[in-house]
Amino acid sequence: MLVQEYYKSRGQLIEKALDDYLAPADQYPTELHQAMRYSVKSDGKRLRPLFFLATYEMLLGRKNINRLERILPAAVALEFVHTASLIHDDLPSVDNSDERRGKPSCHIKFGEATAILAGDALITKAIEVLTEIKNRNQALKCIAILTKAISTRGMIGGQAVDIISVNKKININVLRYIHYKKTGSLLQASTELACALYDAEENITITLGNFALNLGLAYQIVDDILDEVGSFEVLGKHPGGDLKNNKATYPSLIGLEKSKKQAEKLIRDSYNMIKNMRNNDIMLEFVNMIKERLP
Amino acid sequence: MLVQEYYKSRGQLIEKALDDYLAPADQYPTELHQAMRYSVKSDGKRLRPLFFLATYEMLLGRKNINRLERILPAAVALEFVHTASLIHDDLPSVDNSDERRGKPSCHIKFGEATAILAGDALITKAIEVLTEIKNRNQALKCIAILTKAISTRGMIGGQAVDIISVNKKININVLRYIHYKKTGSLLQASTELACALYDAEENITITLGNFALNLGLAYQIVDDILDEVGSFEVLGKHPGGDLKNNKATYPSLIGLEKSKKQAEKLIRDSYNMIKNMRNNDIMLEFVNMIKERLP
Numbered sequence: 001m002l003v004q005e006y007y008k009s010r011g012q013l014i015e016k017a018l019d020d021y022l023a024p025a026d027q028y029p030t031e032l033h034q035a036m037r038y039s040v041k042s043d044g045k046r047l048r049p050l051f052f053l054a055t056y057e058m059l060l061g062r063k064n065i066n067r068l069e070r071i072l073p074a075a076v077a078l079e080f081v082h083t084a085s086l087i088h089d090d091l092p093s094v095d096n097s098d099e100r101r102g103k104p105s106c107h108i109k110f111g112e113a114t115a116i117l118a119g120d121a122l123i124t125k126a127i128e129v130l131t132e133i134k135n136r137n138q139a140l141k142c143i144a145i146l147t148k149a150i151s152t153r154g155m156i157g158g159q160a161v162d163i164i165s166v167n168k169k170i171n172i173n174v175l176r177y178i179h180y181k182k183t184g185s186l187l188q189a190s191t192e193l194a195c196a197l198y199d200a201e202e203n204i205t206i207t208l209g210n211f212a213l214n215l216g217l218a219y220q221i222v223d224d225i226l227d228e229v230g231s232f233e234v235l236g237k238h239p240g241g242d243l244k245n246n247k248a249t250y251p252s253l254i255g256l257e258k259s260k261k262q263a264e265k266l267i268r269d270s271y272n273m274i275k276n277m278r279n280n281d282i283m284l285e286f287v288n289m290i291k292e293r294l295p
Numbered sequence: 296m297l298v299q300e301y302y303k304s305r306g307q308l309i310e311k312a313l314d315d316y317l318a319p320a321d322q323y324p325t326e327l328h329q330a331m332r333y334s335v336k337s338d339g340k341r342l343r344p345l346f347f348l349a350t351y352e353m354l355l356g357r358k359n360i361n362r363l364e365r366i367l368p369a370a371v372a373l374e375f376v377h378t379a380s381l382i383h384d385d386l387p388s389v390d391n392s393d394e395r396r397g398k399p400s401c402h403i404k405f406g407e408a409t410a411i412l413a414g415d416a417l418i419t420k421a422i423e424v425l426t427e428i429k430n431r432n433q434a435l436k437c438i439a440i441l442t443k444a445i446s447t448r449g450m451i452g453g454q455a456v457d458i459i460s461v462n463k464k465i466n467i468n469v470l471r472y473i474h475y476k477k478t479g480s481l482l483q484a485s486t487e488l489a490c491a492l493y494d495a496e497e498n499i500t501i502t503l504g505n506f507a508l509n510l511g512l513a514y515q516i517v518d519d520i521l522d523e524v525g526s527f528e529v530l531g532k533h534p535g536g537d538l539k540n541n542k543a544t545y546p547s548l549i550g551l552e553k554s555k556k557q558a559e560k561l562i563r564d565s566y567n568m569i570k571n572m573r574n575n576d577i578m579l580e581f582v583n584m585i586k587e588r589l590p
Contacts, residue, residue, distance in 0.1 A: 023447060032447055032455040088415065093407030112388030113458045116411065120383065120418060121451045127422050128442035136435055140426060143438060147423035152318060152327055156416045160327040163408045 049075035055194035149189035158182035184216035224249035344370035350489035379417035444484035453477035479511035519544035
């Protein structure tokens with residue numbers, strides 16, 4: 001099965017689930033529900049939900065797609081949290097981005113106050129959705145995993161350090177922390193949620209969590225490199241944004257060549273962590289896609 | 296037992312639990328953890344945690360205070376969510392309040408971006424804390440109750456309508472919705488959490504939930520009245536704030552006399568809902584305190 005086919009079939013499943021869990025746009029208070037829908041149902045890549053499903057199917061094997069129905073709340077929760085983080089990141093007092101995925105950002109379209117609330121509501125909804133997982137032990141475990149990933153030890157911690165590091169000289173350890181936490185935490189949660197819902201053994205959970213952290217860091221370093229030497233087409237946004245925002249990047253701190261080497265090593269390590277697992281074909285293609293973005 | 300004594304002993308329990316669950320101020324990322332502590336450990340009344348404990352002890356009876364240890368995560372969660380809502384409400388794009396409880400608001404002290412993240416982190420932490428309740432069924436039930444209370448059907452919904460109603464002519468139904476949701480939802484959650492942790496019968500849970508909603512609305516109407524005719528001492532903030540912010544109040548919509556009558560009726564109804572319950576002395580004093588604020 002090609003990764004494109006996989007994306008398409010699982011992607012449809014994810015889109016439908018997102019739709020099902022979002023309140024209708026005409027439900028009171030309408031502005032708020034519209035804002036939530038607007039940001040979630042924009043043209044996202046659904047990277048985290050797909051990564052989560054790919055992990056689960058690496059463990060379970062590729063069975064009937066109906067077997068995935070039961071675990072969709074976790075896929076939805078991941079995308080809600082990710083969207084909430086984008087809405088709050090785009091705010092004028094944070095990254096001040098007027099555009100997101102080629103459209104006006106949430107606060108431009110609906111105003112800052114509603115955007116703040118839409119982010120709050122999506123974090124809350126993400127966890128509410130997880131309470132609907134039928135197996136109670138698994139539900140509770142998923143909630144513990146997700147809240148940790150969002151917390152000050154995870155995504156929010158990374159964002160906090162990112163914010164206070166703007167216009168400051170930081171070293172590579174701080175930048176690695178930011179990337180690990182801002183991107184890695186939610187990717188790690190994606191594999192951990194899949195493991196929790198499969199009742200996977202602990203050593204598998206840890207290995208796949210590290211795999212996700214590694215790959216997330218690789219992805220960010222490649223992004224940093226593309227910000228320096230990439231094109232709009234490959235990056236999906238205008239290059240030079242980090243420099244413009246006075247944000248440190250891997251190339252700006254350790255140079256282009258060394259950054260490339262580190263990204264390559266991380267990708268190689270990631271590959272090695274899963275190369276002996278069964279049903280790893282889609283996951284290997286994930287790794288490969290990141291490798292191929294490297295200029 | 297006088298309500299003051301009750302407040303003092305339970306208050307100490309709550310303060311200690313809040314301290315225990317907050318990350319130390321010197322934990323990385325320090326600004327973020329400092330901001331969370333700053334806002335939580337300000338001079339709050341701890342109304343929701345106390346209301347929650349009073350409900351639980353009305354059901355259980357006033358036993359050894361150690362019996363409350365087990366349910367403290369829910370008390371902490373309520374205060375974290377309440378604090379998060381205050382931090383986000385105070386932001387320049389929302390209510391634009393520079394002061395909170397006589398001190399600079401979170402965004403004045405730590406900057407807007409950190410304040411936004413501190414709010415996000417407190418919502419997340421509130422739910423993470425609930426996962427620590429030992430009884431798994433109860434933990435999951437508490438999470439469902441709290442996420443619903445925060446959601447667009449609860450506190451956030453009320454706040455959203457409040458925001459879009461500024462400078463607009465609204466009718467009394469909309470104002471009642473705002474008060475019910477902004478204040479009532481979390482008070483209702485306080486009694487519902489207590490009921491869930493006591494495994495109370497459903498009819499008790501519903502009665503006490505309505506009691507809380509009623510009392511919350513009464514509290515808000517009294518607040519609206521004090522905003523018109525009260526003093527700084529009774530209100531705890533400068534009167535006239537709602538009018539200054541072009542916010543509708545009960546007196547501005549239906550007049551002072553009618554507002555008073557409605558508040559009195561709600562307080563009487565609340566009283567009647569719990570008057571036949573055992574161990575209701577502290578709760579009745581709660582009702583009485585609200586009655587006595589009425590000028």
